Amino acid sequence: MAKYFAFNAQHAIDYIKNLVKEEGYDFFQPDQTLTAYEFGDGNLNLVFRISDEQNNSVILKQALPYARCVGESWPLTLDRARIEAEVLVNHGAICPEHTANVLHYNPVSALTILEDLGHLQILRTAQINAEHFPLLGQHVARYLSYTGFYNSDFYLAAQDKKAKVTQFTNPELCQITEDLFFNDILREHERNNYPAQLQSTVSKLQSNAALHLAIAKLKAQFLSCPQTLLHGDMHSGSIFADQSTTKIIDPEFGFFGPIGFDIGSFIGNLLLNYCAQNARISEFVIRRNYHSHLLTCLQESYSLFEQQWLALIVKQSTDLNLQANGYAEHFMQQVLQDAIGYCGVELIRRTIGLAHVADIDGIEDEQARLDVQRHTLALGEQLVLNAHTCNNKEEFFSLLISQLN
Amino acid sequence: MAKYFAFNAQHAIDYIKNLVKEEGYDFFQPDQTLTAYEFGDGNLNLVFRISDEQNNSVILKQALPYARCVGESWPLTLDRARIEAEVLVNHGAICPEHTANVLHYNPVSALTILEDLGHLQILRTAQINAEHFPLLGQHVARYLSYTGFYNSDFYLAAQDKKAKVTQFTNPELCQITEDLFFNDILREHERNNYPAQLQSTVSKLQSNAALHLAIAKLKAQFLSCPQTLLHGDMHSGSIFADQSTTKIIDPEFGFFGPIGFDIGSFIGNLLLNYCAQNARISEFVIRRNYHSHLLTCLQESYSLFEQQWLALIVKQSTDLNLQANGYAEHFMQQVLQDAIGYCGVELIRRTIGLAHVADIDGIEDEQARLDVQRHTLALGEQLVLNAHTCNNKEEFFSLLISQLN
Numbered sequence: 001m002a003k004y005f006a007f008n009a010q011h012a013i014d015y016i017k018n019l020v021k022e023e024g025y026d027f028f029q030p031d032q033t034l035t036a037y038e039f040g041d042g043n044l045n046l047v048f049r050i051s052d053e054q055n056n057s058v059i060l061k062q063a064l065p066y067a068r069c070v071g072e073s074w075p076l077t078l079d080r081a082r083i084e085a086e087v088l089v090n091h092g093a094i095c096p097e098h099t100a101n102v103l104h105y106n107p108v109s110a111l112t113i114l115e116d117l118g119h120l121q122i123l124r125t126a127q128i129n130a131e132h133f134p135l136l137g138q139h140v141a142r143y144l145s146y147t148g149f150y151n152s153d154f155y156l157a158a159q160d161k162k163a164k165v166t167q168f169t170n171p172e173l174c175q176i177t178e179d180l181f182f183n184d185i186l187r188e189h190e191r192n193n194y195p196a197q198l199q200s201t202v203s204k205l206q207s208n209a210a211l212h213l214a215i216a217k218l219k220a221q222f223l224s225c226p227q228t229l230l231h232g233d234m235h236s237g238s239i240f241a242d243q244s245t246t247k248i249i250d251p252e253f254g255f256f257g258p259i260g261f262d263i264g265s266f267i268g269n270l271l272l273n274y275c276a277q278n279a280r281i282s283e284f285v286i287r288r289n290y291h292s293h294l295l296t297c298l299q300e301s302y303s304l305f306e307q308q309w310l311a312l313i314v315k316q317s318t319d320l321n322l323q324a325n326g327y328a329e330h331f332m333q334q335v336l337q338d339a340i341g342y343c344g345v346e347l348i349r350r351t352i353g354l355a356h357v358a359d360i361d362g363i364e365d366e367q368a369r370l371d372v373q374r375h376t377l378a379l380g381e382q383l384v385l386n387a388h389t390c391n392n393k394e395e396f397f398s399l400l401i402s403q404l405n
Numbered sequence: 406m407a408k409y410f411a412f413n414a415q416h417a418i419d420y421i422k423n424l425v426k427e428e429g430y431d432f433f434q435p436d437q438t439l440t441a442y443e444f445g446d447g448n449l450n451l452v453f454r455i456s457d458e459q460n461n462s463v464i465l466k467q468a469l470p471y472a473r474c475v476g477e478s479w480p481l482t483l484d485r486a487r488i489e490a491e492v493l494v495n496h497g498a499i500c501p502e503h504t505a506n507v508l509h510y511n512p513v514s515a516l517t518i519l520e521d522l523g524h525l526q527i528l529r530t531a532q533i534n535a536e537h538f539p540l541l542g543q544h545v546a547r548y549l550s551y552t553g554f555y556n557s558d559f560y561l562a563a564q565d566k567k568a569k570v571t572q573f574t575n576p577e578l579c580q581i582t583e584d585l586f587f588n589d590i591l592r593e594h595e596r597n598n599y600p601a602q603l604q605s606t607v608s609k610l611q612s613n614a615a616l617h618l619a620i621a622k623l624k625a626q627f628l629s630c631p632q633t634l635l636h637g638d639m640h641s642g643s644i645f646a647d648q649s650t651t652k653i654i655d656p657e658f659g660f661f662g663p664i665g666f667d668i669g670s671f672i673g674n675l676l677l678n679y680c681a682q683n684a685r686i687s688e689f690v691i692r693r694n695y696h697s698h699l700l701t702c703l704q705e706s707y708s709l710f711e712q713q714w715l716a717l718i719v720k721q722s723t724d725l726n727l728q729a730n731g732y733a734e735h736f737m738q739q740v741l742q743d744a745i746g747y748c749g750v751e752l753i754r755r756t757i758g759l760a761h762v763a764d765i766d767g768i769e770d771e772q773a774r775l776d777v778q779r780h781t782l783a784l785g786e787q788l789v790l791n792a793h794t795c796n797n798k799e800e801f802f803s804l805l806i807s808q809l810n
Contacts, residue, residue: 153625153629158576158579158580158583159576159580162574162576162579163576165570165574166574169570169571171563171567171568172564174567175564178563182726183725183726186725186726187725209729209731212726212729212732213729213730213731213732215726215729216726216727216728216729216732217732217735219726219727220558220726220727220732223558223563223566224630224631224632225629226629226631227629256629319624320588320591320592321587321591321617321620321621321624321625322621322624322625324614324618324620324621325614325617325618326614327617327621327622327625330618330622331625
């Protein structure tokens with residue numbers, strides 16, 4: 001069997017041509033001239049677009065054996081390509097309308113061929129430009145509730161669930177989250193990244209004992225609570241969208257973890273954009289409208305997520321114990337509180353940790369950028385600290401609005 | 406490689422002789438005449454004692470590919486022999502003084518050779534005879550706290566922990582617990598086993614919605630809370646003891662689960678014996694003394710278990726997040742509430758489910774036996790329902806005493 005090597009554009013073309021010619025794939029007609037270029041802006045992978053003369057195209061994504069943003073000094077398992085492909089296949093079987101379609105996967109070369117979603121926009125870029133996506137909340141709610149429920153103890157037979165937990169054990173990529181998301185942000189760490197002007201704010205945050213305690217609980221859940229097969233990296237850069245379509249990509253951080261993690265991350269990214277728009281949109285009415293759009297999206301996504309989860313539990317649960325009266329409501333209250341907590345941590349870690357968001361870092365005016373960063377830090381802290389006081393989503397929305405005004 | 410077949414006594418002797426002669430094991434001198442007999446009273450395995458002329462002896466335990474108590478119609482994975490041997494090796498490395506010593510393991514034949522603990526008594530038999538074991542609580546506390554802590558997120562690096570969770574994934578045996586412990590007892594089921602005189606009591610218990618809800622939470626934790634490597638079947642038949650020694654055997658149900666499960670099961674078995682003694686010891690003073698001995702053992706085991714856990718968290722934790730002020734206390738409060746809940750379920754399921762205890766079933770007087778069964782059912786129900794009200798172990802002990810008098 002061929003050994004792994006990192007592809008260039010010609011390798012990508014040759015590989016695809018061979019699949020079409022020898023393996024019966026029909027991405028392209030056999031006699032087409034193909035062109036390819038690499039355009040990955042991620043940190044861990046090569047991404048090629050391969051097109052024919054009629055502008056048919058596919059994406060070839062290949063994992064590198066190290067973290068590209070840091071260099072070869074940070075080795076990283078190629079098994080993440082398997083995880084990514086298998087999460088997409090799992091989620092795609094449950095929710096094809098919002099999952100990027102896997103056309104081919106090769107474990108030795110750690111590469112996946114995917115449908116080209118280039119006609120859509122990366123959500124982060126579009127939201128930085130204050131574009132409206134009226135169906136986004138609804139689509140994300142559907143994706144997360146359906147993929148969540150059908151991989152949970154409510155639905156899967158216990159033995160099947162255990163096999164899937166093993167299949168999607170993802171130690172190296174989970175370690176990145178365990179470090180960057182929970183650990184680094186609470187102490188001085190060389191991987192942290194924030195301007196000197198924030199030092200006093202950060203020091204105060206890092207000395208808050210209640211915050212340490214709340215984040216300990218969230219970390220413990222992240223480590224030992226395999227409730228469902230998560231996407232694992234559900235930020236605005238993992239979503240392609242237009243007015244009518246939403247497609248989720250890049251679940252290489254996928255693993256069985258707490259249900260609140262993905263929806264919390266998604267909402268956290270909406271809030272990062274919300275705060276950033278205070279510095280980006282100068283005109284009051286336009287800003288107010290966009291803020292209102294983001295809040296509607298947030299509330300819609302959480303409300304529908306919860307509503308669909310509850311409906312699926314009633315209609316589709318197989319575990320008799322978990323059908324006990326009141327259990328679904330108890331369970332979803334825990335999910336809500338977890339989601340608020342993870343959302344808060346996302347706000348903090350995207351502000352002071354290693355991995356930032358362009359929504360904020362791209363703000364040119366330094367003072368305005370610092371104001372946004374202070375806001376996301378304070379908001380994140382309040383969400384983490386008060387998550388356990390929210391007994392229902394209305395209390396969460398009230399808490400949120402009190403912190404946004 | 407040889408194929409699996411079920412051993413008889415001669416096979417056991419031949420196997421051991423070969424190990425001594427060809428593989429360098431020194432259980433016996435090479436020229437000894439060995440004798441063997443099968444004496445397993447378990448449901449799932451063959452157990453042989455092999456002795457030489459000087460009365461040196463070892464135990465050879467072989468898993469059968471079906472549940473022996475039911476017959477070949479209930480197939481059961483031989484992988485449980487691997488789980489059992491590997492749990493014993495793991496726990497034995499941490500707490501050799503209370504873990505049966507594995508001398509040899511053969512995965513193909515699904516057999517393990519163990520130190521012979523025949524000089525000790527099975528705790529269940531001894532407690533039925535009202536024997537005192539002054540060090541039992543202390544020893545069990547040490548075994549459960551040390552093996553628990555060193556396999557937990559507090560101590561293990563996250564990647565090592567994930568590898569161990571996979572190593573000890575035990576779907577088939579967990580399924581037995583999931584069915585017998587949580588599911589069957591809450592509904593009419595052919596596997597349930599109780600006298601007709603208990604029907605109205607059982608029906609009332611099975612129609613208690615609050616009990617269904619509390620057990621749903623315990624089941625969910627059992628399914629998706631891999632906190633540590635549990636023994637998984639920590640009843641009085643899995644413990645060998647005398648006045649100075651306590652050794653744990655038979656962890657074939659071992660898996661990563663909620664920390665409260667093992668200690669709850671152990672305490673539940675002390676309470677089953679406590680209730681049974683009301684019908685077994687007729688003389689008041691002797692009964693009162695034995696009850697007092699059992700309660701002391703129970704309180705000592707839980708107190709030391711918690712105390713050693715807390716001390717280990719302070720001194721040996723490696724995860725920085727989980728060292729947050731107050732987290733250990735929060736965590737141990739959850740463990741306490743889980744333990745009380747699992748203890749309560751153990752009382753119920755050993756009274757009306759498939760697997761009973763000889764402490765109760767051996768009571769000859771039918772009316773006295775029924776009284777004990779009503780007591781264990783009521784006690785179990787109250788413990789499950791009130792577990793969440795116990796903020797500390799003193800409140801648990803008070804709750805318990807109020808239900809025992």
